[in-house]
Amino acid sequence: MLTSKNIESIRELKQKYVMVIPRTWTKKYLSDVSITELSMRKIKDDLYAKFLPEIYGQRFLLCLNTQKREDDRNYRLHCVDAIKKELEQLNKSLDENKNIKTRDEAMKRAEIISKEIQLVNTLH
Known part of the structure; x- marks a missing residue:
């Protein structure tokens, strides 16, 4: 429209x-x-x-x-927390050398997480 x-x-x-x-x-x-x-x-x-x-x-x-603003803020915080957990898991995987074997695999996973952060920022 x-x-x-x-x-x-x-x-x-x-x-x-x-x-x-x-x-x-x-x-x-x-x-x-x-x-x-x-x-x-x-x-x-x-x-x-x-x-x-x-x-x-x-x-x-x-x-x-203002309620929508607060809801949006809480959603952003939830997303940021989830992304932090993913980054921590990635870091742990790198330390333990479990799931990610090469530098390229680590960089690809970090790029995916980075894109998730960018998406959260553009939505709010």
Whole structure:
């Protein structure tokens, strides 16, 4: 739904619209915006919102769900803990020379773990 063609069509029809932007876009559009509940209007428990000044010809309504933020944080911590355990197991395997026999095997496994860390960071 969120495409420049769709937005253009909606504007041509002089219609109003609301679209959710992907979280990754917040860095592009909202890099200078403080996203804290202190600067926002409380809508209900754990939900805050504020209108932002026009950016790139677009008007944004910024919403913050503090419960979702906490859930995301806990999930990240869980993933980091799981990745740490995998790295510890890899290190132990290298010390005991059990499962991983060559340097290339160790590097491949470390690369897989590294990609898991990157995935966690991009998701949150």
